[in-house]
Amino acid sequence: xxxxxxxxxxxxxxxxxxxxxxxxxxxxxxxxxxxxxxxxxxxxxxxxxxxxxxxxxxxxxxxxxxxxxxxxxxxxxxxxxxxxxxxxxxxxxxxxxxxxxxxxxxxxxxxxxxxxxxxxxxxxxxxxxxxxxxxxxxxxxxxxxxxxxxxxxxxxxxxxxxxxxxxxxxxxxxxxxxxxxxxxxxxxxxxxxxxxxxxxxxxxxxxxxxxxxxxxxxxxxxxxxxxxxxxxxxxxxxxxxxx
Amino acid sequence: xxxxxxxxxxxxxxxxxxxxxxxxxxxxxxxxxxxxxxxxxxxxxxxxxxxxxxxxxxxxxxxxxxxxxxxxxxxxxxxxxxxxxxxxxxxxxxxxxxxxxxxxxxxxxxxxxxxxxxxxxxxxxxxxxxxxxxxxxxxxxxxxxxxxxxxxxxxxxxxxxxxxxxxxxxxxxxxxxxxxxxxxxxxxxxxxxxxxxxxxxxxxxxxxxxxxxxxxxxxxxxxxxxxxxxxxxxxxxxxxxxx
DNA sequence: CGGATGCTTGAAGCTGCTCAAGTGAAGTGG
DNA sequence: CCACTTCACTTGAGCAGCTTCAAGCATCCG
Numbered sequence: 001x002x003x004x005x006x007x008x009x010x011x012x013x014x015x016x017x018x019x020x021x022x023x024x025x026x027x028x029x030x031x032x033x034x035x036x037x038x039x040x041x042x043x044x045x046x047x048x049x050x051x052x053x054x055x056x057x058x059x060x061x062x063x064x065x066x067x068x069x070x071x072x073x074x075x076x077x078x079x080x081x082x083x084x085x086x087x088x089x090x091x092x093x094x095x096x097x098x099x100x101x102x103x104x105x106x107x108x109x110x111x112x113x114x115x116x117x118x119x120x121x122x123x124x125x126x127x128x129x130x131x132x133x134x135x136x137x138x139x140x141x142x143x144x145x146x147x148x149x150x151x152x153x154x155x156x157x158x159x160x161x162x163x164x165x166x167x168x169x170x171x172x173x174x175x176x177x178x179x180x181x182x183x184x185x186x187x188x189x190x191x192x193x194x195x196x197x198x199x200x201x202x203x204x205x206x207x208x209x210x211x212x213x214x215x216x217x218x219x220x221x222x223x224x225x226x227x228x229x230x231x232x233x234x235x236x237x238x239x240x241x242x243x
Numbered sequence: 244x245x246x247x248x249x250x251x252x253x254x255x256x257x258x259x260x261x262x263x264x265x266x267x268x269x270x271x272x273x274x275x276x277x278x279x280x281x282x283x284x285x286x287x288x289x290x291x292x293x294x295x296x297x298x299x300x301x302x303x304x305x306x307x308x309x310x311x312x313x314x315x316x317x318x319x320x321x322x323x324x325x326x327x328x329x330x331x332x333x334x335x336x337x338x339x340x341x342x343x344x345x346x347x348x349x350x351x352x353x354x355x356x357x358x359x360x361x362x363x364x365x366x367x368x369x370x371x372x373x374x375x376x377x378x379x380x381x382x383x384x385x386x387x388x389x390x391x392x393x394x395x396x397x398x399x400x401x402x403x404x405x406x407x408x409x410x411x412x413x414x415x416x417x418x419x420x421x422x423x424x425x426x427x428x429x430x431x432x433x434x435x436x437x438x439x440x441x442x443x444x445x446x447x448x449x450x451x452x453x454x455x456x457x458x459x460x461x462x463x464x465x466x467x468x469x470x471x472x473x474x475x476x477x478x479x480x481x482x483x484x485x486x
Numbered sequence: 487c488g489g490a491t492g493c494t495t496g497a498a499g500c501t502g503c504t505c506a507a508g509t510g511a512a513g514t515g516g
Numbered sequence: 517c518c519a520c521t522t523c524a525c526t527t528g529a530g531c532a533g534c535t536t537c538a539a540g541c542a543t544c545c546g
Contacts, residue, residue: 082483103390139382146389147346160444160535162502193525201403206502208526224511224525240325403503405534436493449534451494467493467543 044127047071048120057112057120064102066124067142070094073118074190077101077110078198088198091115091191093176097145116190160241165200166210167239170220174229185229214238287370290314291363300355300363307345309367310385313337316361317433320344320353321441331441334358334434336419340388359433403484408443409453410482413463417472428472457481 048071051057057068060079068075075092089110092098102108103125128139177187189196197204214220219235221228229235291314294300300311303322311318318335332353335341345351346368371382420430432439440447457463462478464471472478 100390104387105391139386143382143386143389144347146386147343148348203503204525205504205527209502212526241328242325446535447493448495448536452534455494 046122051114051118055114058108059111062108064106066122067099069121071119074115077112079110162202162210189225289365294357294361298357301351302354305351307349309365310342312364314362317358320355322353405445432468
């Protein structure tokens, strides 16, 4: 497996439909922006070919070169603790950004791995700094996304009790996976039970039991990685700590 | 209790010794920077009077106006969950920044409260945006601090087991409270047991027992809120999961 | 001094972890 | 096409650790 940043050529001019859901959408489509600037901005962002599951985007210690946006698929970011166990920091779904972890010490402090077949947009940070002042908008946008991630993090690991955390996780993933006004409560988890468990700081066994429990309560329907929220309202109550 | 942003006048020209430890130090003291720019930059940052314990800096829902740096003292950021229980998000010690949580939706999503008598620097975000291009450095600096906070968050709540988390917490606070080359392993916790417990997602009782346990293992010395790391090396091992 | 607050300690119960076996789907090779 | 393997997940039983509830102690402040 090669580190991604080395190998990917810029692939421009593909269909841009996926962009509608991207966190950088307002940036890439700054309606009514100076066309010349827009051209330069678009020239910066590279688009990856399709990355198969298991690919590594970057590893701990890799130098910071870019911020990434997920066009399709799912990325897992994780690190390995002193005992050799993997600690999952988070998952990045369609339209979300990742790679901030290296903004400060200029080196990545987690590994980013492809879970499902994934394609990315790559935003080289150095070139952005070079354009400098003209790209205030992008920087402001990135600040916002960082801020949002910031609060989101704390929400999942937080709640007391395994059931609460699992419920919160399912709702979290659902809202990030679906378009705003969808009434389709089915989705497929891109990640393994182990990964979810690590993320929630519980064991895979406990996770399995809690999923079964929520199933028996008729709040969700579980079939392997396919999930259906049967009663999202009550599931939300559980997520907020109602027994 | 008034919201802080309303009431505080700019207090300039105080002694700037505390600044040496500030996250924004490189920004406020950009050695060899254009004096004119430096003057304008300094004019932006306001310094608060002394805030007594219990003061509220901002509340959930308050509009985003500024980012804050702790000159002396300690700030707790927290929110209240659906069940009415306080959830502590983090603590901010001397030299650290807080208030990022509102960068995105333009409203604060947690409460910030003074734990010890505290004085702050206030960095009004709007004025910074106004100066715009000239302040790239500040924006870059703020990005970095956000990034660092980002990873730091995940570290404490992470480890398995209460003892591990408590040990990690003590080391964390110690390193943030002391100057780099200090050999003085004593410090005073600015926050209550309840707050620490909430932050670590354990109960205050468990925390108390774990502190007593670490004391009996002769790794630390506990006297009310005064802590002394007797064997920092072994404490570090515990923090990393060595039973 | 008396009350309040914040912290510690004790005993009982439950949640979640560990270890171990079992299931079922997908892929492999004959 | 069917045994065989593998991998991911589920399920069960016993145990440890954390929580809960309750009482006991210091320290601070009037």
